[in-house]
Amino acid sequence: MPATLAELPVGSSAIVQAMPTGRSCLTRLREMGIVPGTRVQVTRRAPLGEPIEICVRGSHLSMRNHEAAFIAISAA
Numbered sequence: 001m002p003a004t005l006a007e008l009p010v011g012s013s014a015i016v017q018a019m020p021t022g023r024s025c026l027t028r029l030r031e032m033g034i035v036p037g038t039r040v041q042v043t044r045r046a047p048l049g050e051p052i053e054i055c056v057r058g059s060h061l062s063m064r065n066h067e068a069a070f071i072a073i074s075a076a
Helices: 026-031
Strands: 013-018 039-045 052-056 059-063 072-075
Antiparallel strands (some): 013 039
16 A cells, blocks of 8 residues: 555545645645545546646545655555
């Protein structure tokens, strides 16, 4: 099982376990609904690997790999 959201394969789901602390993107991620305990699914990747599209609480969002790499996940 991948350890971060950036490593999660397309079509796979996971549960957010931990969020970055002290990162400027933390507020943006929380506003997107990405908080510990949230189920996320990677729905697509752009041809060059980023951004990735994720589904969070029924909403489709895009994020960069460097942001997704800060989000620790576990199996859904």
